[in-house]
Structure formats: C-alpha cells, structure tokens
Amino acid sequence: MYKPSTRSFPVYDSLRQAIIEQALKPGVKLPEDSIGETFSVSRTTVRSALVRLDAEGLVDLQPNRGASVAVPSIEEAHDIFEMRQCLEREVMQRLCAMDRAPVIKALKAHLAEEKKYLDVDTTRSIRLSGEFHILLAELTGSKILANYVNEIVSRCSLVLARFAQAHSAKCGLDEHTEIIAAIEAGDAERATARMHHHLHGVQDRALLNPDGEGEDSVSDILARYLPSNG
CATH class of the missing domain: 1.20.120.530 (GntR ligand-binding domain-like)
Known part of the structure; x- marks a missing residue:
C-alpha cells in the first residue's frame, strides 16, 4: 500500500477526514497551491497526499487538470x-x-x-x-x-x-x-x-440529491482540519 511521506501525512489525514465527514463534497476542486498555503507546505507535499487519496478512490487526480473530490456514479x-x-x-x-x-x-x-x-x-x-x-x-x-x-x-x-x-x-x-x-x-x-x-x-x-452546497472555500474548510485544531 502506498504511504505518504511524514510531511504529507497531516495533509492527507485532514483531506481524508474532511471528505469522510462530507465537508468537502464530491466534485469540489482541490487546488494544490491553496492547500499548500493552508498547511504551510510545498505543492510537492500536497501532491503526495493527493496521490494516495486518488489510489484510495477518494480523489480524482487528472494530468494537467488537477485534483478534485471523486464523484461516484x-x-x-x-x-x-x-x-x-x-x-x-x-x-x-x-x-x-x-x-x-x-x-x-x-x-x-x-x-x-x-x-x-x-x-x-x-x-x-x-x-x-x-x-x-x-x-x-x-x-x-x-x-x-x-x-x-x-x-x-x-x-x-x-x-x-x-x-x-x-x-x-x-x-x-x-x-x-x-x-x-x-x-x-x-x-x-x-x-x-x-x-x-x-x-x-x-x-x-442514498438517493439523488441535485442540490449542491458549496458555501465555503476549500481553504476555509481545511482550516478547520489543521492538526492544531484537534
């Protein structure tokens, strides 16, 4: 099983928790730069976390198109x-x-x-x-x-x-x-x-709900999942 680096683990863990708790909804874009700024890490570190989440089916990581929360059919x-x-x-x-x-x-x-x-x-x-x-x-x-x-x-x-x-x-x-x-x-x-x-x-x-809610930005959501916030 792929394991993230020690530096990327807090990013991986926080993203995963936000997805599981449905704070980050399917289809939401996950820009590496803003995530990196939120956690004060490099884009390379963020990419490492996104690669693992992609392997687990929670994130859709596309070449030259960036990452987003996976949208199951x-x-x-x-x-x-x-x-x-x-x-x-x-x-x-x-x-x-x-x-x-x-x-x-x-x-x-x-x-x-x-x-x-x-x-x-x-x-x-x-x-x-x-x-x-x-x-x-x-x-x-x-x-x-x-x-x-x-x-x-x-x-x-x-x-x-x-x-x-x-x-x-x-x-x-x-x-x-x-x-x-x-x-x-x-x-x-x-x-x-x-x-x-x-x-x-x-x-x-699990019935179709066409009403999407995306009031907060990814940075605002992830700020609640920083390790120091518990």
Whole structure:
C-alpha cells in the first residue's frame, strides 16, 4: 500500500477526514497551491497526499487538470454497497467466532461516543458512524480485512455525500446497538442479518440529491482540519 511521506501525512489525514465527514463534497476542486498555503507546505507535499487519496478512490487526480473530490456514479455506488455487504458479512462471521468480551467492550465504548454526539455535532456523528464499521473490522485482527473495510467505508461516505437524502442518525445508532447485541450473543446468523438490514437501510437513503452546497472555500474548510485544531 502506498504511504505518504511524514510531511504529507497531516495533509492527507485532514483531506481524508474532511471528505469522510462530507465537508468537502464530491466534485469540489482541490487546488494544490491553496492547500499548500493552508498547511504551510510545498505543492510537492500536497501532491503526495493527493496521490494516495486518488489510489484510495477518494480523489480524482487528472494530468494537467488537477485534483478534485471523486464523484461516484450511480453504478459505482451500487457496486460499492454490494462489495461492502460481502466484506462486512465476513467481519460478522469472524467476530462471532472469537473471544467476544474484549470486542464487546470496545464496541460499547464506541457506541457511547456515538450517543454523546448524536444531534450535537453532525460532522463528528457522521465520522463516528463510519468508524464503527472500521472498528468492527479492526477487532477481527485481520489487517487485510480492516484495510479493505476502511477503504470501502470511506468510499461509501462519498456516495452518501453525492446522493444522500436527509435522515435521522438515530436510525443508524439503534441498528449499531442491535448488531452489538447479536455479536455479544455469538449469533453469527442474526449478526449478519442485522448488518445486511443496516447496510440496505444506508443504501436506500442514498438517493439523488441535485442540490449542491458549496458555501465555503476549500481553504476555509481545511482550516478547520489543521492538526492544531484537534
């Protein structure tokens, strides 16, 4: 897997977080000069971060045309969700066959964070919802599976940003609770069914929304993601 340089990592991490939290919408241009000025780094450093994001499918980097946040097609959206179903089914099977005590402890701690920011901080709530699924994969102990789930969840964030219809975050929180309960019971069939239902609910909410919002500049958005801002 491609890894950015130490200098470019803060740029990569901040851009990725802004995309996942849907602050940077699909199609938004990512000018290297303004990003470099925001982070006080060179365009070469910015390019290194953009190359990795391009490899992960979050950025579209075109020769002589610059970079922009990737814009998934409706066909890609369906394919992404189908692949996610396959990956998360495997996660459920593995977790239910493991020692579940440490798994449940970690999941319930994360769920408490989700509840804490529900209806309080929308962007953090969006990120925590996706990170729940990444945590599930990480708890299997398989780095390969965790990497694939990490990438597919990130790309789903793009799909939701591109096509999403407004919905209550409480729905996702309740479904996460049901998934944890099934894993705690060691019921792989129920856990898989709950996850399947949950992901279909997310997919069903991914309906075309033609109204684009781009009130802030890229620099203004990324300024909120500088490492010193937490």
